[in-house]
Amino acid sequence: MNNVYRLRRLLGRAGAYLAALAVFVFAVFPVYWVLATALRPTGEIFTREPTLFPREITFEHFERVLSGVLIPGTSFWSFLSNSLVVTVGSVAFTALLALLAAIAVARFKFKLRSAFIIMLLVIQMVPVEALIISLFINFFHLGNALDLELVGNLSGVFVIYVAVSLPITILMIRNFVSAVPKELEEAAAIDGASGWTIFWRIMMPLVAPGLAAASIFAFITAWNEFLVAFTFLQNNTGAYTLPISLQYYFGAVSIEWGSIMAASTLLTVPVMVFFLFVQRRMVSGLTMGAVKG
Amino acid sequence: MTQTLERPTEPEAERPGRRSGLSRRTRLRLVPYLLILPALTVLAVVLLWPIGQMLWISLHDYGLQQLRGQEADWNNFGHYAYVLTDERFWSVFRNTIIVCLSMVVLTMVLGTLVGILMHKLPKWASTTLGLGLMLAWATPVISAAIVYRWLFDTRYGLVNTILESLPTWLVGADWNEFNWFNSPQTLFPILVITVVWQSFPFVAISVLAGLKSIPNELYEAARIDGATAWRSFWNVTFPMLRPLFALLLILQVIWDFRIFTQLFILAGGITNRDIHLIPTYIFQLGFASTPPNYGMGSAIAVIMTVLVLVISAYYLRAMIRQEEAR
Numbered sequence: 001m002n003n004v005y006r007l008r009r010l011l012g013r014a015g016a017y018l019a020a021l022a023v024f025v026f027a028v029f030p031v032y033w034v035l036a037t038a039l040r041p042t043g044e045i046f047t048r049e050p051t052l053f054p055r056e057i058t059f060e061h062f063e064r065v066l067s068g069v070l071i072p073g074t075s076f077w078s079f080l081s082n083s084l085v086v087t088v089g090s091v092a093f094t095a096l097l098a099l100l101a102a103i104a105v106a107r108f109k110f111k112l113r114s115a116f117i118i119m120l121l122v123i124q125m126v127p128v129e130a131l132i133i134s135l136f137i138n139f140f141h142l143g144n145a146l147d148l149e150l151v152g153n154l155s156g157v158f159v160i161y162v163a164v165s166l167p168i169t170i171l172m173i174r175n176f177v178s179a180v181p182k183e184l185e186e187a188a189a190i191d192g193a194s195g196w197t198i199f200w201r202i203m204m205p206l207v208a209p210g211l212a213a214a215s216i217f218a219f220i221t222a223w224n225e226f227l228v229a230f231t232f233l234q235n236n237t238g239a240y241t242l243p244i245s246l247q248y249y250f251g252a253v254s255i256e257w258g259s260i261m262a263a264s265t266l267l268t269v270p271v272m273v274f275f276l277f278v279q280r281r282m283v284s285g286l287t288m289g290a291v292k293g
Numbered sequence: 294m295t296q297t298l299e300r301p302t303e304p305e306a307e308r309p310g311r312r313s314g315l316s317r318r319t320r321l322r323l324v325p326y327l328l329i330l331p332a333l334t335v336l337a338v339v340l341l342w343p344i345g346q347m348l349w350i351s352l353h354d355y356g357l358q359q360l361r362g363q364e365a366d367w368n369n370f371g372h373y374a375y376v377l378t379d380e381r382f383w384s385v386f387r388n389t390i391i392v393c394l395s396m397v398v399l400t401m402v403l404g405t406l407v408g409i410l411m412h413k414l415p416k417w418a419s420t421t422l423g424l425g426l427m428l429a430w431a432t433p434v435i436s437a438a439i440v441y442r443w444l445f446d447t448r449y450g451l452v453n454t455i456l457e458s459l460p461t462w463l464v465g466a467d468w469n470e471f472n473w474f475n476s477p478q479t480l481f482p483i484l485v486i487t488v489v490w491q492s493f494p495f496v497a498i499s500v501l502a503g504l505k506s507i508p509n510e511l512y513e514a515a516r517i518d519g520a521t522a523w524r525s526f527w528n529v530t531f532p533m534l535r536p537l538f539a540l541l542l543i544l545q546v547i548w549d550f551r552i553f554t555q556l557f558i559l560a561g562g563i564t565n566r567d568i569h570l571i572p573t574y575i576f577q578l579g580f581a582s583t584p585p586n587y588g589m590g591s592a593i594a595v596i597m598t599v600l601v602l603v604i605s606a607y608y609l610r611a612m613i614r615q616e617e618a619r
Contacts, residue, residue, distance in 0.1 A: 027429040030440045097332040104328035129572035133579040134347040151486035163339035224433040224553040243435045264436040275431035
């Protein structure tokens with residue numbers, strides 16, 4: 001009896017490890033395959049007998065991507081700088097606007113407060129995929145009216161990224177501002193600190209982690225964004241961001257998988273790094289309130 | 294260009310203005326409005342206004358000429374009448390529902406099982422697996438789509454090579470040049486795998502976090518009562534984590550309903566008539582048809598938005614209640 005029980009336990013444990021191994025391979029293999037393809041010579045890619053591990057490691061694809069001209073008149077560096085400008089810029093802008101709004105919502109009672117919050121909750125549900133036509137038309141007309149070019153270059157994309165990440169950013173930062181004990185501010189005020197000092201010395205240090213998490217969240221969203229950039233930049237290859245430049249390869253007669261995988265790796269690395277920082281908060285931020293504790 | 298931009302209305306913020314003679318109280322009352330004003334302006338111009346415009350366009354004949362400034366004619370719900378009786382729309386709609394449901398069910402089941410598995414594993418194994426999951430989760434959507442396209446590539450893809458090398462009685466023959474991306478029957482399953490691969494880690498890690506919050510005594514009590522793993526899941530885990538499951542389910546439905554990039558990459562654009570989901574269909578009507586039919590695209594966009602809002606109503610209600618309780 002005892003032996004049967006032990007055997008079952010042992011089998012159960014072996015099964016658990018096997019299942020874990022299978023899940024691990026399922027999750028990691030495609031990521032590995034990107035790297036393995038990016039690092040092997042072209043001859044090893046276009047073969048009917050691919051090997052699991054590259055027989056030879058080469059950086060030729062990375063060199064091609066970094067130095068080569070992918071689309072006439074552009075380079076990887078122009079895509080990278082476009083991506084950086086539009087993501088870093090929009091994230092900084094979002095963080096600033098969101099911080100101001102979050103302070104208003106967390107620290108003041110005012111008439112439109114709940115209306116504002118409900119609007120944020122509802123508006124973040126409206127899919128950009130549905131809005132894309134009217135966004136395009138809106139910016140086309142806005143550009144005409146203001147005599148600016150908003151369609152076909154990065155400025156329209158920039159503003160849309162700000163707007164799209166604002167609601168969730170405001171709500172996330174709001175939680176951090178609310179968590180700052182009011183007594184702390186009051187004590188500082190009694191000690192004669194000005195509003196500005198209270199903000200910088202007491203509020204900011206406590207809100208900064210939330211601001212950072214929300215910013216990284218917004219960064220990842222903008223960095224990966226495809227549809228808006230693709231719709232707005234279609235004809236202007238000079239303004240392409242990295243994700244859009246990646247899809248351009250598929251128009252070619254024969255697809256250069258080595259270069260694509262190298263470029264894809266370069267696109268992925270910054271996201272992975274940031275992801276490690278906010279992984280915990282991603283879960284708690286998205287499932288806010290559903291898990292107690 | 295007849296439309297004017299709507300300024301967000303803030304009676305209290307605008308009426309008194311910024312005169313110097315204001316009392317301290319009035320100025321203090323203005324502060325929150327001034328603080329939300331920049332965010333509100335951006336949201337109004339970039340999201341609220343286009344939402345209204347989407348409704349308006351969907352009710353008018355709206356194409357290239359109208360984009361360039363010609364007056365748009367009211368068409369008396371014509372787009373809606375057309376769309377709702379259009380066979381093509383319904384086939385796209387049906388595909389969207391089937392694909393979306395498959396993704397959601399697979400993601401939830403796999404994610405939950407992996408979450409439970411991680412809870413049972415010793416710490417080192419669970420952490421290692423968690424790191425692996427994170428790699429899949431953190432991969433940019435476009436990179437994920439591209440690598441799956443490469444894995445299933447017609448000529449040099451790993452999948453076809455493996456299938457070709459397996460015995461014929463098991464998997465059939467002629468995998469050598471098999472094209473997975475031409476027909477909905479083979480493309481949509483790959484799309485489902487691509488999306489599930491990226492979304493089950495989030496479910497797994499959320500479920501793991503939830504499981505950690507359930508007191509162990511409950512499971513011990515269940516075990517003493519002789520409950521199997523299956524029964525203790527349905528009698529202990531599920532009721533305890535019901536709010537979490539509800540939320541995860543809604544989020545997954547909403548996310549999977551919006552799939553665009555992966556399909557665009559896997560199908561190599563949106564030219565294949567048979568391979569469409571609602572988001573790509575909207576895009577095609579707006580930007581890849583000659584002439585573009587913004588009116589019709591907007592009507593479908595309105596339908597999509599209404600569906601998403603209905604699906605998320607439970608979530609929204611819960612969130613709004615939580616706000617009121619604050």
